[in-house]
Amino acid sequence: MITTNALHAARLNNNCPECFANDGLEFSFTQEQITKKLFTRAEKNISEKLYCHSCENTIYPVNWNEDIERVYRYHKKQAKPKQTSVKLTKLGKIIALGILLFISLVIVVFYQIPIA
Numbered sequence: 001m002i003t004t005n006a007l008h009a010a011r012l013n014n015n016c017p018e019c020f021a022n023d024g025l026e027f028s029f030t031q032e033q034i035t036k037k038l039f040t041r042a043e044k045n046i047s048e049k050l051y052c053h054s055c056e057n058t059i060y061p062v063n064w065n066e067d068i069e070r071v072y073r074y075h076k077k078q079a080k081p082k083q084t085s086v087k088l089t090k091l092g093k094i095i096a097l098g099i100l101l102f103i104s105l106v107i108v109v110f111y112q113i114p115i116a
């Protein structure tokens with residue numbers, strides 16, 4: 001299952017390169033997270049999108065002007081990505097704990113360590 005986490009979003013008062021409205025642009029930074037049965041992991045890639053609510057267009061970087069670039073760099077720093085390390089889900093933890101208990105039990109039985 002893939003979920004999209006919103007990291008940061010900001011409205012801009014720059015002029016839209018398409019319709020020149022100065023109240024329609026919005027930057028959004030998102031990061032995808034893949035969740036399997038036993039673990040969950042955030043993807044390294046951050047997707048960034050500049051969308052204009054006035055003309056309902058996505059503005060691609062090729063059409064950005066210098067001002068937009070500057071604002072972009074500022075907001076990019078605000079978008080803190082989640083750690084990409086693998087985390088166990090609840091089920092994953094239960095299973096890991098089960099395996100751990102099983103191994104301890106095998107060791108105890110194998111070496112016949114008297115419990116307590």
Ligand SMILES: [Zn+2]
Pocket residue numbers: 016017018019020021024052053054055056057
């Ligand atoms: Zn526009």
